[in-house]
Amino acid sequence: MSDTPAADPGPPALRLASTGTLTHGLPVGEVLGVSTLAGARLIAGRSGLNRVVQRLNVMEVPDILAWVKPHELLLTTGYPLRGTPQPLAELVADLDERGLAALAIKPGRYLEQLPPEMIEQADRRGFPLILLPDDVGFDDILNQVLTDILNRQAAVLARTEEVHRALVQIVLGGGGLQEVVDEVAALLEVPVAVLDGDQRVLAGAGTPEQVQAMRAEAARAQHAFPGAGGAAGGAVNGCGRGAHLVVPVVAGGFDHGRIVAHSPGGALREADLGILERAATVAALVVTKQQAVAAVESKYRADYLRDILAGRAGDDDRVVAHCAGFGWDLDRPVMVVVAELDGRPGRGVEERAAQERLAAAWTTAARRHDPGAAVASFAHEVVAVVGADGDLGPGADALASGPVQAMVKEATAMFAEHVAVRRTFSTGVSRTVAAPAALPDAYEQALKAVRVGRQLHGEGARAHFDQLGVYRLLSLVSDPGELHAFVRETLGELAADDEAELVDLRRTLQVLLETNLNVAETARRLHFHYNTLRYRIGKLERMLGPFTEDAHLRLNLTLALHVLRMKGI
Incomplete structure (x- = not known):
């Protein structure tokens, strides 16, 4: 049994509500510090002094x-509890499961003393049990605590406004995310x-190191609260982690990321959540x-590059100067x-997202x-127009070494890492060209x-392109x-x-033809009997001609089969 004076509420901390966000109100420890509760005693549930009282x-x-x-401070004289068939320990459990902040009892007239099992249950659950002095009235408690709660909420609202x-003035003045983050960090005095x-x-x-810690915390919050957009707030005292707040940055129904505040010393306050939420709104803007x-x-860059690849952008000097x-x-x-x-x-959101990821991966790699x-x-x-390796000569394999190979590998890894649904992409590389005028052909x-490579x-x-062999020649046929x-x-x-039968x-x-x-x-x-194959050869020659004797016919047949493999090009 714990019989602790109410004057020591313990270390301040932020309370995480069941919704994954912090609540506005007074911690039980602060409520016990009001003048009307000067004679109150905390007899159990000391670890729950950070529970927030809102009503x-x-x-x-x-x-x-x-x-x-939830978040209620429940007051009673014990009159409803006398002779109740429900054990008082179960009452504590039920109140705790419904999210109440604390139970304050005025003993004496109707309830002489609290049973030990009730106190043990409260200690086990961290549910504060408070003994009220005989001379205090419930109306005095209600008036003073509610006034303090309203004053706290008003102060929080005023500061957040x-x-x-x-922050809005920073944005209107042309500031960006860095200026917003600097201002918030200065206000909260934390990273x-x-x-x-x-x-x-x-x-x-x-x-x-602090930024890395915030990245890890944002990832944890996103995993812990996926339905709430990864919003979280909480405090951890000890273990070297400190308090943290994570708020989603959302605009127009799109999740743009997280804004994170981290205090190794646990200096974050409940009111800081409101500031961070306002900062998240401005950051979303x-x-x-x-x-x-x-x-x-x-779009402007893509349109201009499209004009270059279509040969509509003007002479080489103009293109080079504009691209600079x-x-x-492009002057190389x-x-x-x-x-x-x-x-x-496809045309859906998923296809558009995959295309954007592909563009981002290639932009970063390039x-x-x-x-x-x-x-x-x-x-x-x-489409990427990249510098050619100076050592690459005609017919050299640009995909075997050099910067193009490095770009392809890195873009592939980045694309696979950030696409939820497994997608792949194919890559084609042109010959080296020396001037912008030749870029349409290279494209x-x-x-x-x-x-052709995909086929x-x-x-x-x-x-x-130079690795396509006969397919390169066939692809040059314009019609x-x-x-x-x-x-x-x-x-x-x-x-x-x-x-x-004909496909067979x-x-x-x-x-x-492949085996000459x-x-x-x-x-x-083909797992045929020799005589079966001789019969098939005879049938093929009746349909196609004497290809076993005519080398030119065999060449034509080979080319025709190659063209069939290029179907869809």
Whole structure:
């Protein structure tokens, strides 16, 4: 049993409510410090002195549970408890489960003493039990405590409004996230940081170690309170962690990240939550403005790069000078790289998010390995114009070494890390060109490389235009109808996919040509009997001609089969 004077409320701390946010009110320890409770004694539940009191209630009936609310200080003379069939220990448990702050009892006339099991239950749950002096009236307690609560809430509101006006003035004066964070950190006198949804620091005030601690806390809060946008508040005394507050930065229904305050010494107060919430609103405004400006700039850059790749941007000197204003260096040998999402293009939010992630991954990777690279996101692909390695000669493998390989690997890793639904992208690289005037041809080469590479190697393919071999020659035919006509004229019935028997015969022809008409090897690969394969060869020759004897016919058949593999290009 604990019989502790009320004058020592213990260390101040912030109380985390069941909703995941801090509440406005007075901790039980402060309530015990008001003058009307000068003679009150805390007899159990000392660890719950940080519970927040927002309202008061008087217990007049035994079945009080239907009338109580969270964060209440419940007052009673003990009259409703006399002769109640419910054990008082169970009453403590029920009140605690309903989120009450504390129970204050005036003993003597109706309740001589509290049973030990009730006190033990209160201590175990950290539920404060308070013995009131005989000479204090409930009306005096109600008036003074409610007045203090209202005064506290008014002071909190006044301060948060003042902070809000100061932060808005910063934004109206042209300040950004860093200025907002600096102001909040100065007001709270603790480190503060704004993080995006991937825990990247957008702005921070504090040492690198403190910022890292805030990143970890934001990640924990996002995991602990996913339904509330990762909002959390709380305090941890001891273990070297200190108090922290995490508030989501939300605007227009979009979650832009978190604003975090961290105090190793546990100096955060309940009122600081309101300041941080106002700061989150202002930060959302700044982020939204920055995104709007970035979107306009990005569209302008993408439109200009599209004009360059279409040959509509003017002469080389004009293009080079204009791109220099974007930080793009096109006055050097460059290559065009096209990264295209695999799978059927969609129109939903998920597809748009995947395209944005792809653009962000390529922009970051390109800037890291080639600061002068031009990167833009088009409708269904991301295009980068990057510097060519000086050692790369004609036919060299740009994807085997050099900056392009490093960019592809890094962009792939970043894209996979930040996309919730597993997606892949394919990459195509053009030949090296020496002047902007040649970029339209290089762009077409990269497009053909990415799409032919995907057809040949599947999703996630990486292909250089010079590695396409015969497919490179076939891709240079500008009229697809000409290729389709060549396939129909050369393969005849075997060009269609309608009948399984004809598709099977075409497969037999393909393996025969791949093995240079080696009947035994072809039969082994296809698991046919030798005589069955001889019969199939006879049937194929009746349909296509004597290809086993005519080398030119075999060449035509091989090319036609290659064109079929490029279907959809």
